[in-house]
Amino acid sequence: GDSFDxxxxxxxxxxxxxxxxxxxxxxxxxxxxxxLYLVPAEGGEPQLAVRSKGNVHLPVVxxxxxxxYYGTEFQGFDSVARNTGLWYAELPAAxxxxxxxxxxxxxxxxxxxxxxxxxxxxxxxVAVRVQGSVQLRxxxxxxxxxxxxxxxxVGDPEQVVTDFDHCPASGLVAAVxxxxxxxxxxxxxxxxEDAPEPQRVLTDLGAGIGxxxxxxxxxxxxxxxxxxxxxxxxxxxxxPGPHPVLLVIHGGPFQHYTWGFFDEAQVYASAGYAVVLPNxxxxxxxxxxxxxxxxxxxxxxxxxxxxxxxxxxxxxxxLDERRxxxxxxxxxxxxxxxxxxHHGERFTAAWSERAVxxxxxxxxxxxxxxxxxxGYIGTDPVVWREKSPLHHADRITMPFAVVxxxxxxxxxxxxxxxxxxxxxxxxxxxxxxxxxxxxxELSRSGRPRHRVQRFEAVLDWWGRWLPVTPGxxx
Numbered sequence: 001g002d003s004f005d006x007x008x009x010x011x012x013x014x015x016x017x018x019x020x021x022x023x024x025x026x027x028x029x030x031x032x033x034x035x036l037y038l039v040p041a042e043g044g045e046p047q048l049a050v051r052s053k054g055n056v057h058l059p060v061v062x063x064x065x066x067x068x069y070y071g072t073e074f075q076g077f078d079s080v081a082r083n084t085g086l087w088y089a090e091l092p093a094a095x096x097x098x099x100x101x102x103x104x105x106x107x108x109x110x111x112x113x114x115x116x117x118x119x120x121x122x123x124x125x126v127a128v129r130v131q132g133s134v135q136l137r138x139x140x141x142x143x144x145x146x147x148x149x150x151x152x153x154v155g156d157p158e159q160v161v162t163d164f165d166h167c168p169a170s171g172l173v174a175a176v177x178x179x180x181x182x183x184x185x186x187x188x189x190x191x192x193e194d195a196p197e198p199q200r201v202l203t204d205l206g207a208g209i210g211x212x213x214x215x216x217x218x219x220x221x222x223x224x225x226x227x228x229x230x231x232x233x234x235x236x237x238x239x240p241g242p243h244p245v246l247l248v249i250h251g252g253p254f255q256h257y258t259w260g261f262f263d264e265a266q267v268y269a270s271a272g273y274a275v276v277l278p279n280x281x282x283x284x285x286x287x288x289x290x291x292x293x294x295x296x297x298x299x300x301x302x303x304x305x306x307x308x309x310x311x312x313x314x315x316x317x318x319l320d321e322r323r324x325x326x327x328x329x330x331x332x333x334x335x336x337x338x339x340x341x342h343h344g345e346r347f348t349a350a351w352s353e354r355a356v357x358x359x360x361x362x363x364x365x366x367x368x369x370x371x372x373x374x375g376y377i378g379t380d381p382v383v384w385r386e387k388s389p390l391h392h393a394d395r396i397t398m399p400f401a402v403v404x405x406x407x408x409x410x411x412x413x414x415x416x417x418x419x420x421x422x423x424x425x426x427x428x429x430x431x432x433x434x435x436x437x438x439x440x441e442l443s444r445s446g447r448p449r450h451r452v453q454r455f456e457a458v459l460d461w462w463g464r465w466l467p468v469t470p471g472x473x474x
Contacts, residue, residue, distance in 0.1 A: 019067055020036070034054075050100055058113055067088070071085060078374075084113060115164070130157075153196075156199055171191050185206060214266055243273060245275075255284055257278070325462055330440065337400075348399075354410070390419055403433045
């Protein structure tokens with residue numbers, strides 16, 4: 001077409017040209033691929049500079065005239081659950097096009113695109129998702145893809161970096177880091193030739209949160225019934241228990257629970273619930289094959305991992321295996337409905353939020369694009385139906401809350417309406433809670449009053465169906 005989107009402009013060192021990312025062939029046809037283009041600073045026609053292997057984010061041009069950028073690798077529209085890598089290409093002469101080289105290993109390294117790669121004397125500084133952490137790592141300038149173990153760690157391993165920068169004059173790296181006890185603090189460390197110094201935290205912005213009392217967060221590791229490794233966290237309330245348990249499933253599915261601060265888990269634990277936070281197959285940060293294990297297989301190996309980690313937690317005496325609730329949003333809402341229908345004997349009640357309940361209507365109406373359904377579920381409408389929690393709603397007998405936002409374009413409102421009406425008509429104990437004016441991000445960045453009201457509604461629901469004191473109300 002005649003119109004196309006541009007993003008992430010970057011100057012060349014001489015200030016005469018700009019590099020930017022745009023859709024392949026400047027959107028001449030529908031595409032998920034992006035390439036790098038050059039345009040003179042005084043204006044002119046953009047010229048293709050680097051043909052990518054997938055998409056392009058945050059290019060930065062070095063003094064040598066080469067460009068580094070973040071990108072995934074895929075063919076056609078098959079883009080789901082792909083690890084993001086760091087790439088390098090020479091900026092070509094006029095009329096030529098460069099091919100890029102991937103500098104990080106496709107399977108083991110998943111770069112988080114927080115900001116362009118930062119050049120240092122020790123390598124390129126990037127943030128990488130690693131088993132529940134977002135770590136700073138140094139990428140050597142080698143032309144061959146470097147695996148995760150070849151990227152030197154910078155800073156503490158068990159934290160989440162949300163921003164970072166490097167000062168060449170001092171050799172200091174500064175980062176904003178989140179831990180299980182602090183939403184965000186500023187840390188610094190010095191890069192050295194042998195290894196970075198230990199990081200020093202400069203701020204104490206979260207002191208008030210810590211003083212108010214936080215529940216303990218413990219790592220869970222084990223092996224599932226099929227021999228696959230399990231990983232997640234358990235957030236424990238005060239007291240000896242036995243505590244009622246909430247299995248809380250994240251969205252994505254190519255996302256992850258982390259070593260960072262998680263307000264939801266702390267709210268539920270403060271009310272007396274033990275909170276289980278799993279990263280099942282389908283999650284990010286454990287290798288691309290882990291993330292793509294649910295392609296064409298949602299509701300199978302991910303369910304095995306979710307229930308496996310739950311069992312790992314329930315083996316502890318302070319947890320009550322007879323009182324377990326399941327909840328989640330988006331993909332987590334999908335899995336809540338799926339588990340309620342297929343493993344209902346494991347749970348007392350369910351809270352399903354901003355969920356995908358029916359692939360037939362989600363396909364083509366979600367703002368994530370039709371490729372998401374094709375990528376994860378396939379193209380057969382019969383399979384869409386079989387993989388829809390709505391299709392199995394007749395098997396849901398537990399109390400089931402349906403929660404949604406009025407302006408959710410990711411999982412449109414009808415996804416909730418159809419599930420609620422089906423459950424209501426068949427006599428299942430159900431309630432429908434709708435937040436006006438909110439979108440898919442309600443629980444993370446919605447209006448503060450709605451976020452508070454949501455927490456109040458969550459705790460009211462569990463207080464009725466999973467009271468902290470057995471036989472009582474929460």
